[in-house]
Amino acid sequence: MEIFLVPAVTSSLLLLLPMTMISAMAFDNAFTTRNSPALFNLAWMTKMHWDGGINHIEVQPLTPLTAQNKIAETIENVLSKLRTDTVYPKLFKYAFGNTDINSQRMLKALAQFMGSIISSNSKYDKVQRGEASFTSTEQNGYAFFKAKCDACHKEPLFTDNSFRNSRLAANPLLNDLGRMGISNDKNDSLKFKVPSLRNIMLTFPYSHDGKFYSLSAVIDHYRTGIITSQPILDRLLVNRIAITNTEKNDLINFLNTLTDTTLTKATRFSK
Ligand code: HEC
Incomplete structure (x- = not known):
């Protein structure tokens, strides 16, 4: 499975738990320095990260995707994996009207996905x-x-x-x-x-x-x-x-x- 974030959520509980686990261990057994927060209700967060270093949901994925102690990818590499995937070009066409896969569309798609993780039924x-x-x-x-x-x-x-x-x-x-x-x-x-x-x-x-x-x-x-x-x-x-x-x-x-x-x-x- 490619590293793309959405399908990486393989079970319902994983949505909450591995965010924490990832804080301990990331790419190439590297450790991150902070405890990863669980993801929900992000549309109402005015600032993200423990220090508020990110203030917009659309740019939020850039740091974890590229940081050496997180996923350690390049955006270009992620895009090329998506472009050669059997499913994603169809999904991008469905969402955006054609199969073009670029960083703007990828970040918009991730933002939509993250914004849809809502917790309001406890x-x-x-x-x-x-x-x-x-x-x-x-x-x-x-x-x-x-x-x-x-x-x-x-x-x-x-x-x-x-x-x-x-x-x-x-x-x-x-x-x-x-x-x-x-x-x-x-x-x-x-x-x-x-x-x-x-x-x-x-x-x-x-x-x-x-x-x-x-x-x-x-x-x-x-x-x-x-x-x-x-x-x-x-x-x-x-x-x-x-x-x-x-x-x-x-x-x-x-x-x-x-x-x-x-x-x-x-x-x-x-x-
Ligand atoms: C002055 C503001 C303030 C008050 C009052 C406060 N908290 Fe907190 N709370 C924080 C901050 C800031 C953090 C994050 C601290 C850190 O990570 O260094 C936190 C963290 C937590 C956490 C850990 C959450 C996580 O996901 O890691 C829990 C649980 C918690 N607080 C419960 C409570 C409870 C219960 C009370 C009342 C008894 C309370 N807090 C009162 C500001 C506050």
Whole structure:
């Protein structure tokens, strides 16, 4: 199978999981330096990547396709594989009117595909539409979430698309300064994009460097792990977040309602 992205999604769950796996291992056993985010609801993302380095869905595939520690291809080579494929010329004709395959059309097709990956049918969504109800622990978790988490992980996307410093000291091996690497503004040091929490149960490991292996560990980070002496820590986190064990349990039960099996089992994303 060629490396083209669409058919590479071979099973429904793969849509979410391997994005994470790819972060560990890429072309020629190379490692990437960041945890790959799962792909959905991209049409509403004002900026992409953990540092917002990409601001348009159409140019998003260029970096992973060509980066040496990702797919390590050239665009020309990808195009020539598509042109000699038995199926793609027909598909391009169907979509664009003739069989010409060029980079603009390829990026448009990928953008259309990525934009069609929508997550909006989790239990949380059904509750919002009046089609289901939360259990009492989920309801408690939702109330806690709205009080303590929603300022950044804003409903309904569960991100406000902003960049925030919420973390421990920088990993000295990676020396990843986040948003500052793009903006060159020292006030952006260690700021990373607030990730959506939709489908969070399926997308471990967590955080931009993948250092948390469970939701429990992430929640412990918020309640005890944050280094509060950091001068540029987000003001919402300067006192950490007080979370009891019961609240933690409720919170995890609520986050579990954000899993959207309509998306993860969608046959149109399977092969
Ligand atoms: C000040 C803004 C802010 C608040 C408040 C906040 N978060 Fe976050 N959250 C972030 C940012 C930024 C990241 C990404 C951090 C990184 O990778 O360095 C993140 C990451 C996460 C992740 C990992 C997601 C992933 O895909 O890797 C989870 C889970 C999470 N937050 C849950 C919560 C919960 C639960 C609360 C409330 C108790 C909360 N957050 C409160 C900003 C915030």
